[in-house]
Amino acid sequence: MTAIQSAVFYAGRRTSQPTYPGWTRLYNPIMDSASALSLSDRTGNSETLQRRLALFPRSTQIQDDRLIIGDCDVHALAERFGTPLYLYDRAELDHAAATYRQALRACWPARWQITYAGKAYLNPTLADWAAHQGFWVDCSSAAEIEIALHAESKRPRILVHGVNKSPDDLDAALRAAAVIVVDNLSELRRIAHRTPGRIPPDLWLRFQPGRSVPTHHAATQTGQRGSKFGMDEEQLFEAAVFCREHHLPLRGIHFHLGSQFWDASPFREAIYRAVSLARRIGLGDDWHFSVGGGWGVCYHEDELPEPDLESDYLRPITSWTQEACRQQGVALPCLHLEPGRSLVARAGVAIYRVGTVKRSGNRLWLLVDGGLADNPRPALYGVRYSCLTVTRPLAEPTENVAIAGPYCESGDVLIETIPLRRVEEGEYIALPVSGAYQLSMASNYNGALRPAVLLLEKGAVQVMERRETPADLIRRQGANQGGLLPLG
Numbered sequence: 001m002t003a004i005q006s007a008v009f010y011a012g013r014r015t016s017q018p019t020y021p022g023w024t025r026l027y028n029p030i031m032d033s034a035s036a037l038s039l040s041d042r043t044g045n046s047e048t049l050q051r052r053l054a055l056f057p058r059s060t061q062i063q064d065d066r067l068i069i070g071d072c073d074v075h076a077l078a079e080r081f082g083t084p085l086y087l088y089d090r091a092e093l094d095h096a097a098a099t100y101r102q103a104l105r106a107c108w109p110a111r112w113q114i115t116y117a118g119k120a121y122l123n124p125t126l127a128d129w130a131a132h133q134g135f136w137v138d139c140s141s142a143a144e145i146e147i148a149l150h151a152e153s154k155r156p157r158i159l160v161h162g163v164n165k166s167p168d169d170l171d172a173a174l175r176a177a178a179v180i181v182v183d184n185l186s187e188l189r190r191i192a193h194r195t196p197g198r199i200p201p202d203l204w205l206r207f208q209p210g211r212s213v214p215t216h217h218a219a220t221q222t223g224q225r226g227s228k229f230g231m232d233e234e235q236l237f238e239a240a241v242f243c244r245e246h247h248l249p250l251r252g253i254h255f256h257l258g259s260q261f262w263d264a265s266p267f268r269e270a271i272y273r274a275v276s277l278a279r280r281i282g283l284g285d286d287w288h289f290s291v292g293g294g295w296g297v298c299y300h301e302d303e304l305p306e307p308d309l310e311s312d313y314l315r316p317i318t319s320w321t322q323e324a325c326r327q328q329g330v331a332l333p334c335l336h337l338e339p340g341r342s343l344v345a346r347a348g349v350a351i352y353r354v355g356t357v358k359r360s361g362n363r364l365w366l367l368v369d370g371g372l373a374d375n376p377r378p379a380l381y382g383v384r385y386s387c388l389t390v391t392r393p394l395a396e397p398t399e400n401v402a403i404a405g406p407y408c409e410s411g412d413v414l415i416e417t418i419p420l421r422r423v424e425e426g427e428y429i430a431l432p433v434s435g436a437y438q439l440s441m442a443s444n445y446n447g448a449l450r451p452a453v454l455l456l457e458k459g460a461v462q463v464m465e466r467r468e469t470p471a472d473l474i475r476r477q478g479a480n481q482g483g484l485l486p487l488g
């Protein structure tokens with residue numbers, strides 16, 4: 001992976017920093033002109049399409065020129081369930097879970113636990129899936145806790161995060177969580193205040209190690225000094241003293257350095273500092289240490305091949321943890337990982353219908369029926385996506401097109417430029433790697449209705465979420481139809 005220097009505009013701010021695969025530049029009207037591809041452009045196109053195919057779930061096949069995922073015909077699903085439509089491939093979810101388990105088993109000689117970061121995407125079916133994988137679920141609000149508790153057949157153990165937990169969040173966490181990760185001293189005081197005479201769930205303290213990992217965007221870095229997350233050494237020490245004085249069950253230390261990274265080297269120092277804190281606050285031999293989540297995924301064929309989970313991530317961080325414990329005379333902890341994206345992103349595929357093909361200036365737009373409202377990531381972070389057509393997916397590209405949604409915002413662009421075969425109105429396209437931080441960050445902008453979400457398994461389909469209806473929106477918006485309420 002080579003870092004390229006690039007400039008990115010974000011919220012009116014221009015930052016120049018090293019970029020990694022997944023980083024995109026914004027639309028440049030000169031460079032991104034829509035054009036028929038020259039013969040030389042076409043060279044290697046079929047290889048590019050094959051690489052694009054490798055972004056999809058491993059079960060994906062082309063049969064009779066149609067995209068098949070989880071043994072289901074994607075075109076038939078789109079016709080039957082409508083679009084935008086989100087598909088999750090069960091086999092891909094299971095594969096990601098097994099890869100984590102195997103790698104941790106191979107790298108870590110003591111106890112370990114994986115927690116699925118529900119913020120990536122959570123519903124009762126996924127909470128159930130996580131519990132069956134032996135994973136805990138990380139929840140960031142009372143509502144996420146409620147969703148996790150609705151797991152259909154097996155309740156996961158729940159770990160609760162949050163930088164400013166509301167009274168409702170705290171009460172839900174105190175009722176249902178196995179672990180609360182305490183972000184700050186005020187929160188700790190509130191916990192003590194809410195649990196007089198009762199023993200709360202295990203508490204871990206969130207450490208701000210003063211290091212973040214290089215990610216595709218500054219907005220996804222969390223561990224750096226001045227970040228809104230966690231406590232520095234002195235604050236954390238103070239929190240530990242408070243726990244001791246109030247007989248609170250302090251059991252662990254947690255940090256999370258950032259999300260969508262492939263360079264684990266900043267972990268070395270962060271781990272060393274966390275282990276030395278564990279010694280300083282006297283966590284003892286039975287302690288828990290979470291190094292958070294954040295391992296990256298490839299969103300675009302140019303970023304392939306994907307770095308290796310075991311050799312590029314888990315092997316280094318587990319050996320640094322062992323080294324830090326040995327050097328400081330600290331017992332090996334129960335090691336916790338908190339992956340979200342790398343468990344679910346590749347399993348998810350978003351299907352859109354092309355409603356309008358339109359030329360504007362020198363661009364050729366494919367205008368589809370979803371975008372910013374179900375996937376704000378390109379607008380938020382400039383993430384670069386790829387796609388295939390659902391029928392004739394491997395047909396030779398002939399044109400560069402831009403793909404945008406229907407919403408009243410020029411930033412509602414899913415793909416700035418991509419070579420595709422000629423696409424007609426009414427056809428479907430499939431965006432791979434759509435399983436994380438898309439639906440969980442979705443909105444009702446312009447009255448957009450949240451898409452239906454299907455779980456695909458060996459030719460069968462489970463509706464994980466039905467499509468939202470206008471009645472769903474109106475039910476909530478009409479809450480005050482009784483007119484003005486007298487207060488007091």
Ligand SMILES: Cc1ncc(COP(=O)(O)O)c(C=O)c1O
Nearest residue numbers: 117256259293294338339340341
């Ligand atoms: C505390 C914490 N843990 C875990 C995660 C999961 O990160 P990812 O989905 O990138 O693995 C996040 C994401 O931001 C997080 O904030």
